[in-house]
Amino acid sequence: MKAALAEFARRGFESTSTRDIADSAGVPHSLVIYHFGDKDDLWYATVREAVGVYTRHSFGAAKPVGEEDPAIHLKRIFARYIRFSAEFPDFFRMMTHENLVGSKRLSWLVKNHVAPTTRQMTELIRRAQKQGSFVGGDPVRLLYLFLGAATSPYRSARELKLLTGKAQDAPAAINSHIALCESLFFLTARG
Numbered sequence: 001m002k003a004a005l006a007e008f009a010r011r012g013f014e015s016t017s018t019r020d021i022a023d024s025a026g027v028p029h030s031l032v033i034y035h036f037g038d039k040d041d042l043w044y045a046t047v048r049e050a051v052g053v054y055t056r057h058s059f060g061a062a063k064p065v066g067e068e069d070p071a072i073h074l075k076r077i078f079a080r081y082i083r084f085s086a087e088f089p090d091f092f093r094m095m096t097h098e099n100l101v102g103s104k105r106l107s108w109l110v111k112n113h114v115a116p117t118t119r120q121m122t123e124l125i126r127r128a129q130k131q132g133s134f135v136g137g138d139p140v141r142l143l144y145l146f147l148g149a150a151t152s153p154y155r156s157a158r159e160l161k162l163l164t165g166k167a168q169d170a171p172a173a174i175n176s177h178i179a180l181c182e183s184l185f186f187l188t189a190r191g
Helices: 002-011 018-025 029-036 039-056 070-087 089-101 104-130 139-155 157-164 171-185
Strands: none
Touching (some): 002 089, 039 104, 070 139, 070 171, 089 104
16 A cells, blocks of 8 residues: 555556556556556545545544634644655645546545544634634645645745755654644644
């Protein structure tokens, strides 16, 4: 699965073969075909695994929006998302490829995973805006601005390391990035 994620991230779905993935994983090609069938099935299994890792680590907004302070809830979710982004940058690189081609795979991902989470997140953003603790604007656009800001240092980690001389996935760098993102989106953080 890690090899599939890395290859889909590097080459995109269309330019990746199950043989490339098998070679990258150091396993016989026949084993990949036996366990996953074809490239489509392997892609879906790879996404399910990545989403499962996200969910198992409580990174997502899996629980319903309750009475908890929305800004505190959002900060916790955003911090977890940034940590996930630092650990699994290939997931976001793979999604960038899917966005370029507008595939049925992307439609499936949006319907089954992105849309439900987006509904919860935008509700939290609306509530935080109403209490005056989150920047104003369209909640969906603000969510996507956050997603871009959250993942950017990890999607471009090599470039940033060349520019700064620092690894972007070091704990101190991740904590610094969380604080920076909070200062951009939460009005209470500007205080």
